[in-house]
Amino acid sequence: MSPDLPLALATTVWTTAAPPAAPAPTGIRAFGDALALPSVVCLWIAVLLRLPAAWRLPQQRGLLLAVATAAAAMTLNLPDVVTWAMRDPAHSHTVGLVRNLIGVLSAGAVLYFVAAATHGRRLRLAAGVTTVALLTTLLALDAAAPAHGTHTMPQQGDPVPSAAYWLVLIMAHLLANTTCVYVCWRYSRQSDSRALALGLRLFGLGTALAGLFWLAYLLKALTGSTWALPYLPLMMNLHGLLRAAAILVPTLFALRRTLADVTTAWQLWPLWRDLVQSVPHVALTRPRSSRLVELLWPPVPRNLLVYRKVIETRDAILVLGEHVAPDVPERARGHVADAGVPGPRREAAALACVLKEARRSRRDGLPRPESGQSAAPVSVGAQGGELEDEKRFLVAVAQAYASPTTDSFAPSEREQRP
Structure with missing residues (x-):
């Protein structure tokens, strides 16, 4: 048909x-x-x-x-x-x-x-x-x-x-x-x-x-x-x-999809920008001067904009996971629990804290944890692996990434690492 x-x-x-x-x-x-x-x-x-x-x-x-x-x-x-x-x-x-x-x-x-x-x-x-x-x-x-x-x-x-x-x-x-x-x-x-x-x-x-x-x-x-x-x-x-x-x-269904993609790209942009600035080789294009410019003049076909943001954000998370000390994910989970983050959003908030710490470590040139002491693999998406699930999860991470709870996360081990 x-x-x-x-x-x-x-x-x-x-x-x-x-x-x-x-x-x-x-x-x-x-x-x-x-x-x-x-x-x-x-x-x-x-x-x-x-x-x-x-x-x-x-x-x-x-x-x-x-x-x-x-x-x-x-x-x-x-x-x-x-x-x-x-x-x-x-x-x-x-x-x-x-x-x-x-x-x-x-x-x-x-x-x-x-x-x-x-x-x-x-x-x-x-x-x-x-x-x-x-x-x-x-x-x-x-x-x-x-x-x-x-x-x-x-x-x-x-x-x-x-x-x-x-x-x-x-x-x-x-x-x-x-x-x-x-x-x-x-x-x-x-x-x-x-x-x-x-x-x-x-x-x-x-x-x-x-x-x-x-x-x-x-x-x-x-x-x-x-x-x-x-x-x-x-x-x-x-x-x-x-x-x-x-x-x-x-036309109405296409407009609804376009509006949903624009909203998702707008919400992901700050997280995506910070991550690809830390790991530039994962990005197909460099970040534009602002997210408004990125949406008005996208560097890739508009229908691929959100897809590229999701893929590049996920790849950057995997690379930054190599800079995470063994106990940082567990400390992050405890931090967001103590801060009263609701249960359904805790995993996203914990990942946001881990990413903040990983970016600091990479920026400061701290050595990576030894292979036997590296953290467990960092989760990069919701269970199920569907693109829509990943988008929702990464939007939750992006929202948590800009929150005061994430900004206040500073594991004590960071000061102790050489």
Whole structure:
């Protein structure tokens, strides 16, 4: 399953002319209409934020057309845009036809990219052929209909331009909706990625609302039922908001990871700087003038900054461990216990004390303990060895390293060593 599937699925935004008026709960209709502009704005923001990621991948560039047509379809359905576009009555037919064609193109694009994401070569070909056939059929039905203006399905009277035109349009969207709901549901349950699963579920919910929208139009076309029409603006605009949220899920997860890494790098920097100044050969780059400069202009790719800090800090701890006298770790543990450091943080605080002493010994040029008298290996991470565990442990060490408890640690043996 492609990790970019939420972006691929996000192209199925379908709109048409505003639903005809019907006796209805005016509050629900008004609320749905009020969401029209926010949903379009949110969708465009989401599209613009996701386009750079898709543009970098050649196989994803086709998504640009699909996403753009989806956002354009919703934009063309905004009441103010419709009013402006139809200021000349002669344009009403063109505006309605273009809006419908863009919707079908967007639906066809989502079918194609769903097939691509699920590695269905035949399905991709079928999606392309089906889209071309649907667009051709709509154009032919529009041309064959008597002279007409705006495409609409009035509450009373025959659909414009024809019932056949509307049935083809509705079935195209229902086909795409049904396929998307199935794919979203299936792969959200199978995915190990929280971001992908959440994106699929949000998108699937939005797709379900779009499906209900078109199902209501199908009922109107086949039976004349109008009871659901007041709810259609709310369904369509909520579906737009959910689609925008689905597109933004990868961006939001990436932003959360970036903020977590920035916070970790900021907290580790003072400890890392002191250690690599004592053991410079473990560092890939020299420390910058400040940690703010280090974060704004990192010397390594930003996504590797925290990883390098963890690795270099760990290596420096191992080297400095060779300068630790045999009884220093035990003295450090006693010191932090006497200082009242909470149990879960004592190991990190003890290591901070040991590192302070090791740096002093190396700085003062004191001889290393003899091999038979060296301290036990210094712990450099939490139990388990996972990178996330190491980061948390080293952040705790860095916090303890700057505390008064660590500054006050001075084992008596240091004064006695030659």
